[in-house]
Amino acid sequence: RYKSYDLEKNFGLNKAFLNTDIYGITGEEFSLGRTNIQIVEEMIKAGIKIIQYREKEKSKFEKYNECKAIRKLTKDSGVTFIVNDDVDIALAVKADGIHIGQEDIPIEEVKKITGNMIIGLSTHNIEQAKAAVEKGADYIGVGPIFNTTTKKNVEKSEGLKYLKWVSENIPIPYVAIGGIKESNILEVKRHGGKCFAMISEIVGSPNIVEKVKSIRRLLNTI
Numbered sequence: 567r568y569k570s571y572d573l574e575k576n577f578g579l580n581k582a583f584l585n586t587d588i589y590g591i592t593g594e595e596f597s598l599g600r601t602n603i604q605i606v607e608e609m610i611k612a613g614i615k616i617i618q619y620r621e622k623e624k625s626k627f628e629k630y631n632e633c634k635a636i637r638k639l640t641k642d643s644g645v646t647f648i649v650n651d652d653v654d655i656a657l658a659v660k661a662d663g664i665h666i667g668q669e670d671i672p673i674e675e676v677k678k679i680t681g682n683m684i685i686g687l688s689t690h691n692i693e694q695a696k697a698a699v700e701k702g703a704d705y706i707g708v709g710p711i712f713n714t715t716t717k718k719n720v721e722k723s724e725g726l727k728y729l730k731w732v733s734e735n736i737p738i739p740y741v742a743i744g745g746i747k748e749s750n751i752l753e754v755k756r757h758g759g760k761c762f763a764m765i766s767e768i769v770g771s772p773n774i775v776e777k778v779k780s781i782r783r784l785l786n787t788i
């Protein structure tokens with residue numbers, strides 16, 4: 567366990583929101599013609615409890631409008647809503663959290679702006695994971711576990727080996743991400759995965775409710 571971390575201080579907030587198996591993320595280009603909003607509706611129907619809005623192509627205005635609608639859908643169904651990258655949009659729509667990457671404004675600065683909103687940070691190696699804990703991330707992304715073409719210019723990672731290390735050393739919640747599919751998810755679970763983020767595998771599925779059911783059945787076999 568990573569020593570300098572104050573478990574008491576941060577865990578109160580964390581346990582509830584990441585005590586879940588599947589972390590849903592939007593990705594309209596893989597959504598078979600469905601909109602981000604339609605995808606979120608399907609994810610909610612499927613019983614996904616945490617959903618991140620991730621959209622790299624649209625204008626702020628379009629993103630804001632979609633997030634406003636998604637905020638309503640998630641609020642009405644008790645789903646945690648996280649916005650990727652855009653701190654201003656997260657604040658404007660009163661999202662539950664913000665997710666940032668290594669190339670964004672430093673997490674300590676974001677925390678000053680977002681107060682006690684949940685803050686997640688993408689990490690790709692041990693040093694980044696340790697720094698994330700020290701700087702007060704509420705949870706970290708751990709990836710890419712496998713090759714993925716969904717995220718452009720993603721930093722390389724030792725994947726499963728890095729995940730295993732995190733599972734044994736990092737006290738805050740962590741989400742495995744990158745190339746995770748129904749076909750390899752048990753391998754990820756065997757390397758310490760507890761919460762699994764998938765974009766293409768879920769939004770690219772014609773029947774999200776059935777896909778999630780099938781993944782959950784599989785996860786329950788080990």
Ligand code: 3NM
Nearest residue numbers: 709710714716717744745765766
């Ligand atoms: N972040 P898919 S990998 C958004 O390693 C994202 O931090 C990653 O998409 C990271 O499930 C990734 O389609 C893409 O592979 C995940």
